[in-house]
Amino acid sequence: MATLHPAASEVDSRQPQDAAIQVRDLHKSFGHLEVLKGVSLTAQKGDVVAIIGGSGSGKSTFLRCINFLETPSSGQIIVGGEQIEMRPDGTPRNRRQIERIRTRLGMVFQAFNLWTHRTLLENVIEVPVHVLKIPRADAIARAMTLLERVGLADKADTFPSFLSGGQQQRAAIARALAVDPSVMLFDEPTSALDPELVGEVLTVIRTLAAEGRTMLLVTHEMKFAKEVATHVIYLFEGRIEEQGPPDTLFGNPQSARLKQFLQTVG
Amino acid sequence: MIHWRDLMQPHRIVLMLLFAALVLWCAISLRWDWIPQYAPLALEGLWRTVWILVVTTVLGFMLAIPLGLAQAVGPWYLSIPARTFCTVIRGTPLLLQIWLLYYGLGSLFPQIPWIRSSELWPYLRQAWPYAVLALTLSYAGYEGEIMRGAFASVNKGQLEAASAFGMPRLTRFRRIWLPQAIRNVLPTLGGETILQLKATPLVATITVVEIYAVSSRVRSDTFIVYEPLLLLAISYMSIAGLITLAFRQIEKRVPR
Numbered sequence: 001m002a003t004l005h006p007a008a009s010e011v012d013s014r015q016p017q018d019a020a021i022q023v024r025d026l027h028k029s030f031g032h033l034e035v036l037k038g039v040s041l042t043a044q045k046g047d048v049v050a051i052i053g054g055s056g057s058g059k060s061t062f063l064r065c066i067n068f069l070e071t072p073s074s075g076q077i078i079v080g081g082e083q084i085e086m087r088p089d090g091t092p093r094n095r096r097q098i099e100r101i102r103t104r105l106g107m108v109f110q111a112f113n114l115w116t117h118r119t120l121l122e123n124v125i126e127v128p129v130h131v132l133k134i135p136r137a138d139a140i141a142r143a144m145t146l147l148e149r150v151g152l153a154d155k156a157d158t159f160p161s162f163l164s165g166g167q168q169q170r171a172a173i174a175r176a177l178a179v180d181p182s183v184m185l186f187d188e189p190t191s192a193l194d195p196e197l198v199g200e201v202l203t204v205i206r207t208l209a210a211e212g213r214t215m216l217l218v219t220h221e222m223k224f225a226k227e228v229a230t231h232v233i234y235l236f237e238g239r240i241e242e243q244g245p246p247d248t249l250f251g252n253p254q255s256a257r258l259k260q261f262l263q264t265v266g
Numbered sequence: 267m268i269h270w271r272d273l274m275q276p277h278r279i280v281l282m283l284l285f286a287a288l289v290l291w292c293a294i295s296l297r298w299d300w301i302p303q304y305a306p307l308a309l310e311g312l313w314r315t316v317w318i319l320v321v322t323t324v325l326g327f328m329l330a331i332p333l334g335l336a337q338a339v340g341p342w343y344l345s346i347p348a349r350t351f352c353t354v355i356r357g358t359p360l361l362l363q364i365w366l367l368y369y370g371l372g373s374l375f376p377q378i379p380w381i382r383s384s385e386l387w388p389y390l391r392q393a394w395p396y397a398v399l400a401l402t403l404s405y406a407g408y409e410g411e412i413m414r415g416a417f418a419s420v421n422k423g424q425l426e427a428a429s430a431f432g433m434p435r436l437t438r439f440r441r442i443w444l445p446q447a448i449r450n451v452l453p454t455l456g457g458e459t460i461l462q463l464k465a466t467p468l469v470a471t472i473t474v475v476e477i478y479a480v481s482s483r484v485r486s487d488t489f490i491v492y493e494p495l496l497l498l499a500i501s502y503m504s505i506a507g508l509i510t511l512a513f514r515q516i517e518k519r520v521p522r
Contacts, residue, residue, distance in 0.1 A: 067430055102432030113427035117445050117520050127431040130441055159521050179431065 019078070020045045020183050020214040021066065026075035028058070028065055028090075028238075035061045036072075037238040043183065043231075046212040050225035050246070053235035054261055059218045060110075062235065063187050066216070067105045068098050079104065080182050103131060106176030110188040112168040114160040120147060120171045121156040124178045132179065139178070146174040150204050166197030173204055184208065186217040222265055226250045234258045296493050304484050311480035312501060318476060319463050319505070322398055326405025326462075327455075331444070333406060334413025348410065355407025361468050363404060368396040368472040397469035405462050412454055416447035449520050456513030460506045477501055 021043045028036040035058045043049050053059045064070040066077060072090045076083060079101050085093035092098045114123050124143035128134040147153045150170040160168050169189055176184060189205065190198045202224050209215060209228040219225050225232055226246045233243040234255070242255045253259045273282075301308075336348035355363070375381045375390050389395050420443055428438040448455075467478035475483075481494040 069426060069430055099432040099434055102430060105430075107427070107430040109423060109427065109430075111423050113421075113423035115424055115427065115442055115446075116421075117449050126441065127433065130437055131431065131433050161521055175431075 018045070018081075019043060020047070020080060021216070022076075022078040023062075023066065024076040024078075026062065026065055026077070027073045028061055028070060029073050035238050036065070038075075039235070039238070039240055041216075041233065043214055043216060045182075045214055047231055048209045048213075048215045048217060048229045050229035050232045051216065051218045051235060052220075052222065052225060052232060052261075053241075054264075056237075057235040058238040059235045060187055063185055063216060063218050066185060067102050067107060068092055069107075103127070103179055104182045105185055106179055106181030106183075107185045108169070108172050108176050108187065108189050110191050112160070112165070112172045112192070114168055114172055114175070116160050119157050119159055120152060120163075120174075123160070123171060124175045127175070128178050143174070143178055146177050147171070149177075149207075150174045151200075164197060165193045166200045169193065169197075169201045170204055173201070173208075177208075182214065184213055184215040186215060186219070188218050188220065191220055220265065222250070222262065234261065236261075292496070296496075297490055298493060300484060300488050300490055300493070304480065307475075307483070308477065308480050308497075311475055311477040314474065315463075315466050315476040315478075315501075316505065318394075318398060318401065318466055318469065318474075319459075322401035322405055323459050323462055325398075325402045327409055329402065329406035330409030330413045333410030334415075334417050334447075337410070337414040338417035352407045352410045352414075355404055356411065360400070360404050360465055361471065364397065364400040364468055364472055367400045368393060372396055393469075393473045397472060397474045401462065401465065401469065404465065405458070408458060408461075409455070412451050412458070413447060416451040417443065419450060420446045452513060452517050456510060459509050459513070463502065463505055463509065 019042045021041070023039065023041045026036050026039045027034070039058070039062055041049065051059045051062065061070055065072045065075075066079075068084070071092070072086070074086075074088075074090055076086075078084070082097075082101065084101060085097060087093055114120075115126065118126065121140065121143055124146060125136065125139040128139040128142070129136050144153060144156065147156055150173055152167060152171055152174065155163060155167065155171075160171065163171070173189075186205065190201050193201065198221070202221065205215075205217070205224075206228055217225070217229070229246045231243065232246045232249045234241050234249065234257075236255075236257050242249060242253065242258045249258070250262065253262060272278075333348045333352060336344040337352070340348065372390075372393075381387060381390065424442055424446060425438065428442045433441070466476060470476060470479035470482065478498060481498040484494040485491055
């Protein structure tokens with residue numbers, strides 16, 4: 001057991017019962033390789049939690065465990081007060097529950113993963129119409145508002161492959177917003193983008209943060225994390241090495257590893 | 267797109283004139299007087315070729331989807347039979363398959379009383395059900411193999427996105443996985459359908475009178491050899507052209 005820095009073991013004073021997302025003691029192994037060694041996190045409504053860490057620190061795996069894209073090995077995941085039922089080996093007990101909870105979590109991927117055989121509008125209405133069974137006309141009206149918001153209303157009938165990475169990622173954000181998620185999960189949303197396209201995506205995410213959307217954000221953009229996050233978690237080799245408000249974490253890092261990490265990426 | 271200006275070049279004009287001369291020569295100096303007499307039969311044969319092609323490719327493709335899926339992601343007790351089926355179909359001549367079904371099954375059925383007395387017997391006495399079955403299984407065998415690759419090659423991220431938004435597995439298959447797999451193999455599918463068209467004359471060997479059988483009939487009745495074959499070639503080329511155009515239109519509607 002590694003000695004945790006005091007900042008990491010700090011008791012979370014916020015009330016857990018109205019948390020948007022609560023993760024307790026999450027473990028994940030791939031074969032013999034233990035990627036997550038007991039990670040806990042509580043995000044209240046309106047929190048923007050930035051998860052940072054080096055390559056291989058487990059930050060993406062952690063995010064993907066929350067909506068069971070990866071099956072955790074053990075731990076507890078509670079979304080909006082509803083605990084995901086897991087078997088002892090971590091596999092979900094109830095597929096329907098997972099599917100229902102997933103519709104409340106809007107995920108944005110590093111590689112956008114827009115459905116390339118559908119236009120932007122079709123991408124955005126796909127889940128509302130075919131999973132949530134919202135009337136098509138309503139879904140289209142809402143989708144157009146969302147595309148307008150991310151500045152892509154004029155591209156509604158375009159296929160994703162005709163768009164730049166930045167445009168695709170903005171469309172992917174609109175798609176995630178279309179289910180009106182209680183929590184947005186961002187998995188390195190700007191890592192696959194050309195440097196000049198990063199800004200437009202961050203601008204969209206920034207407006208979401210400003211309107212009080214709950215978000216978990218795995219990112220390499222330290223400046224951005226510092227700016228929008230309400231809480232920052234630094235993962236190192238599958239454990240939380242240090243966490244706290246961004247000003248403290250970036251301004252006055254305690255752990256030697258975090259100091260070194262910030263020097264390397266800064 | 268071909269532009270008028272591109273066509274108006276000396277070497278192209280010469281080629282076009284040569285082609286026109288050839289057509290003119292065919293029209294004038296070959297014998298076409300048999301056409302009026304055989305036209306109704308030829309149209310019937312053409313129709314039969316077309317519907318056999320359409321029915322067997324549609325049914326065959328519907329069969330190819332589970333065959334491909336079983337091989338791509340199925341458990342061993344589904345994937346092994348599927349792979350065996352595709353291997354056997356692709357490894358034996360279509361002519362042999364048609365004959366085995368027609369002369370094999372076709373001569374077995376009359377010996378079974380309950381089949382003879384069934385509602386289906388009037389159809390099973392005819393040749394075309396065996397032709398349709400054989401061509402369907404053949405198309406399914408080839409396309410099953412192609413769909414295996416198509417299902418396996420769909421970008422995992424696309425499927426992951428569907429899962430991440432809570433799409434149930436069946437919806438995900440119907441809305442994302444299958445359409446993407448089909449789109450990826452559309453160009454191949456067009457070619458395979460033309461191959462299927464060119465396989466249809468084989469059913470003439472089991473007395474199904476499609477367009478090729480009509481041309482044989484003309485030859486044996488009138489001893490005119492080349493003219494019916496020429497017209498036959500043009501018929502097949504026209505259908506193949508229509509298939510190519512149709513697939514090109516579909517491909518254009520959904521870019522990769």
